[in-house]
Structures are given as C-alpha cells and as structure tokens.
Amino acid sequence: GAGVSQTPSNKVTEKGKYVELRCDPISGHTALYWYRQSLGQGPEFLIYFQGTGAADDSGLPNDRFFAVRPEGSVSTLKIQRTERGDSAVYLCASSLREGVSSYNEQFFGPGTRLTVL
C-alpha cells in the first residue's frame, strides 16, 4: 500500500510570502504529526492531529504557523509571512493510534524542503 506522501517535494518562496504544505497520510491512520527538521538537526515536533482536531499544537513556533485536517485525512501546514528562518524540511508522519494507552509506530513521509529567499 501507499505510504505517507507530501507535496510539493521542494518549495522555494520569497520572504513575506504565504505557503501551504500538504500531507497525505496512510489510509486509515487517525493520527497525523508534523515535524520540522533544520539542517544538521533532528526533527522537532510541531503539531499533532487525532482525527480532525489538533490535539497538541505546542510545537508551533508562533502564530504564523497553522495546520488543518478538515476531513481527518489530508493535512495542510500553512505558513504566513514566511521568514528566512523558516527554511527547513517539513516532515509529516501518520500512525494508527488506537488509543491513548497504546502507541503505534509513526510512518514518515519524504518531507517538503522549504527554502525562503
């Protein structure tokens, strides 16, 4: 079956512009995570969805970042007024997440490389 897919694979934008990054999770996975990976660093958690709702957005760096998952499947990460410091690889992961007392493996997508000029 298909894994997690992310589009676009690369996005180059200018400072101050708005961008949207898309994530298609594995079919049937209810949990969806966004991470950001800067050069030479490990991924950093941004936000987590359980179904349609954002269950934990504590990792979003500021209010320029927003994410939605309106139908509980595809998610879009939105960044307003982009800054050069937003340049990174944005990773999406999904998992089955059967319940709060269990834990399921997160499957990662290939990422979107965002470059802000």
Add this chain to the structure above:
Amino acid sequence: AQKVTQAQTEISVVEKEDVTLDCVYETRDTTYYLFWYKQPPSGELVFLIRRNSFDEQNEISGRYSWNFQKSTSSFNFTITASQVVDSAVYFCALSEAGYNQGGKLIFGQGTELSVKP
C-alpha cells in the same frame, strides 16, 4: 523535561567494523518509549526499533542490537560488521506515554555514520 542527547555528531568506520551509537535520554515519566530511526541520504526516516520503559531486555535483529539501561538512561545501538549501506544519519527518539501525550517524538540531534569500503 524531555530531552534526548546523541553526543556523537559524526562517526567514520571501515567496512566490517563494529560501531556503537550512543543515546542518553531524560524524562520525568515512568512510562515512555524509545526509538531509533535511520535517515539515509534520500531523506526519508526509517523506523528501526521501539522499546517501552518496562522492557529492559536487549534486542538483536540481524546485525543490529540495542542495549537499554534505565539505570543510566541510555539506549545504545550497535551495528556489527558494518556495511557501506549502513551509511546514514541515525536518530534516537523518546515518546512519553502519559494520558494525552499523543505520542509526539522528541529526537536527538542525530549521529552521522559513514562506513567506508
């Protein structure tokens, strides 16, 4: 506070050598999970192993083995008889399993392993 430290930034070995990647973690939770992920040059994170905090048994999978020691808060990863295809960045990660934690992963900074022929 949650934290994962991978003190080795880069390791270079010659093929067939054994190599150990270190991981030290911090958490206040008594129930947590530890992970190792591999990130080859293609960029996609590949899940290798998950351990829960109640299972300190060491695990071996082919050339890979993991040593989990709660007393020293360490979860080290050893590759036996390394191969060129093992060249990648390896990440150790922690997830706290408390209610409503959501399973977000806290990653270390990564260790870049280079295996030379």
